[in-house]
Amino acid sequence: MPRLPGQNPISRRRAIQSLGGVVLGAGLGYAGAAAFADAGKGAKQAYPQAPAMPADARPQHISLTAKQYLRQLAAAPAAPTEILDYTDGPTILRVKQGAWLEATLTNQLHEHTTIHWHGIRVPNAMDGVPYLTQPPVMPGESFAYRFQPPDTGTFFFHPHCNTVEQLGHGLAGILIVEGDETRPHDHDLVCAYRDWRIDGAGKYQPMMTDAGASKAGTFGDHRTINDQLQPVFKVPSGGDIRVRFLNLDMSRIVDLGVIGADAWVIATDGNGLPPQKLKSWRLGPAMRADLTLRMPDAAGTRIQLVNYYAPQPIVMAELEAEGAPLAKPAFVPAPLKRGVIPEPRLEGAETFQLRLSASSTPAELPPDLVMPDGSVLRYADALCLTPKTFWALNGQPWPSQSHEVLPPPLVTFQQGKTYIIEIINQTPHIHPVHLHGHTFKVLSSNKGDVVPHFADTTLVAPKERVKIALVADSPGDWMIHCHIIEHQETGMMGIYRVA
Incomplete structure (x- = not known):
């Protein structure tokens, strides 16, 4: 496959070993961090360890191979587009709540990668952040992720380094954890939305631009559901339909609506919610919403899934009734089972303020390094670097935009305690803020009423102050970042610690 932008033909493992204490020693700047030592002496970073799988466990084995596939994205006669995926997908996995999952990632890319299990409360060692929770999976290597999904719902997974390129070329999958109905x-219909940054001939446009990265993001023009342009899904006439809608785009906001039938929101980011009558539901990148609705009885009747976040509603997909109508009593939306996420105890909880801002000064980059073969490698892991910094959390941009040189945590939480995080947006742009490792409860906003709900990503509008609460029940160092990927990769990312 053609090399993706930013790839370096030299071996990254060899490059990292050659850097020795210069790179790895830079991670020693904060107390309690994982131990680093001089790579030239053979020492390695001590990554967190996952709980062992019981001997009597019968895991569901899944093979995921990150590689290039051809997919017909633009309409014929355009040629198929070279995309990245884990299967000849779209990749949709299903597993039962509490069952062990063993997902083995094999990397057939020309660069390293990992899998971050977005929204799933996995052990820290399984979170899939290179250099923070695991070593990067190099080309030709494999890594086995083993965990028990504790929560039911609609989730997805994606890489967490050079994300703008790997995710932008399609590298993402969906994980449905069953058992909540x-x-x-x-x-049960999965609808994964994304814009592809391709032209009418199926050729890629730039994944990142300075104008996009410093503002609302760089947008694509080819809007798809499950990699199809305005698909029509056949569903039972008169049937009760669950629509699992995922916004997998890197920058696009969706105001999700339904035309042609009444619908109710029953889950946010995979977490059950008392049924809410749908007018529209706003979803930033990485956010999900599950809907329930009753299809019309007449075969051939269509309802539309639309995006109202535009001057005119944009039809994203249609559901078409087929077959003889199912005999059903009058439709009443059924709630999902209550989840097992710990309820925050707000009385006496400490508050931590997280300020989203532009970066007044770029992160300092040390000089380039010349390798023994004469090639040049930028400081740290060049794959995880972007050359410009536009954003910051609490005034701190992600140093060098690299996972390999770890900054000190923004905050340390004590395990078992409840914390309130007040997210304050001091920028003129909207930001979907995502926490790894924990599911939080959205409490309030200074912009108006909020239906309290559990989520892993929340939208924060300009001048908005959103309060969320969580029980810090999973120890480790976890990422917190904006999920507009260009914002994440140009500074709006940090670490929070649970000790």
Whole structure:
């Protein structure tokens, strides 16, 4: 496959070993960090360890191979587009709540990668952040992720280094954890939305631009659901339909609506919610919403999934009734089962303020390094670097935009305690803020009423102050960042610690 932008043909493992204490020693700047030592002496970083799988466990084994595939994205006669995926997908995995999952990633890319299990409360060692929780999976190598999904719902997974290129070329999958329904649906439909940054011939446009990265993001023009342009899904006439909608785009905001039937929101970011009658539901990148609705009885009738975040509603997909209508009583939306996420105890909880801002000064980059073969490698892991810095958390841009040189944590939480995080947006742009490792409860906003709900990503508008709360129940160092990927990779990212 053609090399993705930013790839270096030299071996990154060899490059990292050659850097020795210069790179790895830079990670020693904060107390309690994982131990680093001089790579020239053979020492390695001590990454966190995952709990052992019980001997009597019968895991569901899944093979995921990150590689190039051809997919017909633009309409014929355009040629198929070279995309990245884990299967000849779209990749949709299903597992039962509490069952062990063993997902083995094999890397057939020309650069390293990992899998971050977005929204799933995995052990720290399984979170998939290179250099923070695991070594990067180099080309030709494999890594086995083993965990028990504790929560039901709609989740997804993606890489966490050079994300703007790898995710932008399609590298993402969906994980459905089953077991939350109090009444079964007649059809369970996954709708994964993204814009592809391709032209009419199926050729890629730039994934990142300075104008986009410093503002609202760089947008694509080819809007798809499950990699199809305005698909029509056949579903049972008169049936009860569950729509799992995922916004997998890197920058696009979606105001999700339904035309042609009444619908209710029953989950946010995979977490059950008392059914809310849908007018529209705003989803930033990485956010999800599960809907329930009753299809019309007449075969051939269509309802539309639309995006109202535009001057005119944009039809994203349609559901078409087919077959004889199912005999059903009057439709009443059924709530999902209550999750097992710990409820925050707000009385006496400490508050931590997280300020989203532009970066007044770029992160300082040390000089380039010349390798023994004469090639040049930028400081740290060049794959995880971007040359410019536009954003910061609490005034601190991610140093060198690299996972390999770890900054001190923004805050340390004590395990078992409840914390309130007040997210303050001091920028003129909206930001979807995502926490790894924990599911939080959205409490309030200074912009108006909020339906309290559990989530892993929350939108924060300009001049908005959103309060969320969590129980710090999972120890380790975890990422917190904006999920507009260009913002993440140009500074709006940090670490929070649970000790």
